[in-house]
Amino acid sequence: MQSFLLLTLILLSVGGYYLGRNRAFAVAGGQIRHLHSLPSFYGSYTALWCGLPALIVFAVWAMLQPSVIIDLVVAGMPPELRNLPPDQLNLAINDLKNLVSGNIVSSTPDAAMLDAANRYRNLQLIGNASLWVVILTLAIASAAYAWRAISPTLRARNRVEQVVNLLLILSSTVAIFTTLGIVLSVLFESILFFRKVPITEFLFGTHWSPQTALRADQVGSSGAFGSVPLFAGTLLISGIAMVVAVPIGLMAALFLSEYATPKFRAFAKPALEILAGIPTVVYGFFAALTVAPLIREIGAAIGLHVASESALAAGLVMGIMIIPFVSSLSDDVINAVPQSMRDGSYALGATKSETITRVLLPAALPGIVGSILLAVSRAIGETMIVVMAAGLSANLTANPLEAVTTVTVQIVTLLTGDQEFDSPKTLAAFALGLMLFVVTLILNIIALHVVRKYREQYE
């Protein structure tokens, strides 16, 4: 229905384009050089006039219509319904909407509700019909206005380009709005959370058990929100991942940039980067079904008790995932070290490995540290591997053979499933998200800063 209206609007605009272009030809008497702009700009000018105002009105209308109709319907309800407390009124409105769309309703509708539903349907019909009329009238009227305004002196190109320029600027602000949206949404819910749970308890508490009570006398509903075990778990798993990824990634980068023949490099570099392209859910599956049982069996064979969701399994697989990040970032950094430094070292009689460890690595160290920081922030924010392979219970331990949980795992478990949105349980997820966002942001800023400083040093 509404998409049909949009389609009509597009067709009208296309028509407006041709009308405008033809009009430009006509007013110029077939002599294009009399026109200020090319005829196609006059066409675009008419099309924009036809489409844009109507589109804006359409967007505003579509946003307002549902709430206006609800208000009207509620105003027309019998007083005993209208004066219900807000939450019950909301329930009634929900029922009403279900009734209108023909879904199953929670209770058998009474006469008042049926009446309201009918009025709702009527209003909707009236609203949609008037939307059509208003939009089409507006589109045609403004197109006609633009069409009449076309004259050889009309600066159509400048007008059209102004609009396009505005659109470009609007697009470029999407990134800012996204960041703003992230910060505001996470911050807003976190503030609600910190009203219920003191921020000191959240930051320094060592007990995490977000099961809040539905009833006062319920067992096992401690509702403790100390996030330390989560961050400890995150650090443990990321630490294991870095222990795997940094040596392998760094050595691989060194080998590829210093030792490998161009042929081998051309094969090995993309092959290694396949690891970066594999979806994380695949790593999670691999960790949970292959690596974790394997580690468990090995542990049993040498007499160790390994939890089936050990931090080791998740960390190892996450490390594999991060190898290409470390290797390709370090590769860039190592390649940025000027050749003259290598040549100087060789001239003093140093072997290749001595050159690497005593000249190249110290020179590239800031950049390598930066790339490792980026990899750490990646590891901290990684979700699927830990959701599938790490545990759910928050243990405060440094033993990699035990099950730990992470920030991201808790966000996922707190927010999937049915619960009220304003319970501390769901709000806690946003507080965790805020922490995650802040920590990764700081890591990224430091890393980017370090890498940039380092690049400047050799440029």
Added chain:
Amino acid sequence: MNKPTPAAVPAAFSRDIKTIVNAGLQRRHAAERRFRSYGLIAISLGLLFVVLMFANIIGKGYPAFWQTYVQVPISFDPAVIDPQGTRDPVAIESADYAALVRAGMRRMFPTVEGRTELRALYALVSSDATYELQRRIHQNPALIGSSQEIWLLASATVDTLVKGNIDRALDETERPIKDNQIGWVDKLQAAGKIEKQFNTILFSSGDSREPEQAGIRGALMGSFYTLLITFLLSFPIGVATAVYLEEFAPKNRWTDLIEVNINNLAAVPSIVFGLLGLAVFINFFDLPRSAPLVGGLVLSLMTLPVIIIAGRAALTSVPPSIREAALGMGASKLQMVGHHVLPLAMPGMLTGAIIGMARALGESAPLLMIGMVAFIVDVPKGIMDPATVLPVQIYLWSDLPERAFVERTSAAIMVLLAFMVLMNGLAIILRKRFERRW
């Protein structure tokens, strides 16, 4: 302190150095070889992981592309299907087809008796067999009254057994299939009444609680709609942003802010975008949960930085002489960009967009937040229908205990990886074909 004078020692000194250097040379060369081999080991480990992972998943997943069927003699008894003899389609629809399947199974093993035994026998075929018969009668009512040998879908446990994934040596209580069932399956196999056929169900049906009836079509369509929204939103906005920042934007605080924002967004954990989607799109704008529309919105915000960064790189690679020539011919700045720079930069932008799309295809964490994890049987028909996507389907299946689901999960992963390879391959071809060195 009596320093040796330079003139007095050169011969002895240089001999000394030589011996010192020579003495250390072997050790240093050994260290060199060691270091080199560390590098080689690191590379080989990395490559080994790639191979291992693919081998593991393909090894687990490829049997899922075949599915076991049992040939059962079915007689379409009019007394069961259409007792009144009216041939009324509604009555025929609701007939007791399960009874036909049961009768067919009994016909194959007439000696089986007793409730538990019979129930075990009936459990050899999937519950889908009933619907299969219903479909056949619906398509061709003339079948009523005839008797036919029909290949019916076997149950998941039979499938697992036939594929050799159940250890027959285990005690009966420890495996999902009983001794008598194994006996029947062996008999059927010996008689050639069990066959593995290409698994079309995997590609034609939605999710199901029964492994043998579960397919990825719902998830594939969900992924398609989600990616469609993602592309439609992120590509135009991304290109427009790249063009603005590269060609039009003045260098000032504001554009600096935009650039910093874009770089930071590229490194924000994906799950945070999920939180944004939940708080803004679902709670604030009241869009439906689990809908590909919301998934696409969230993923497009995630993909945007990738497209913008790739787009800017593509724009900078267009030489300034092109711009100057266009401006010199009297083109406006917008015409210069629209007619010359953008078409030349388009292959690079598309390559970046495809890589961004491939990443969006594999993304699942933010979609968990906006409710695309529900168990959804129906194949979505539009961007507002509840849906799930391929990676999330993999996540959902990987949680299920049945061996047959492990197989199907791996198969779904293979399909996902195939799409990734396809998209990345397309990007590489595009780059190779249209890359220009100026």
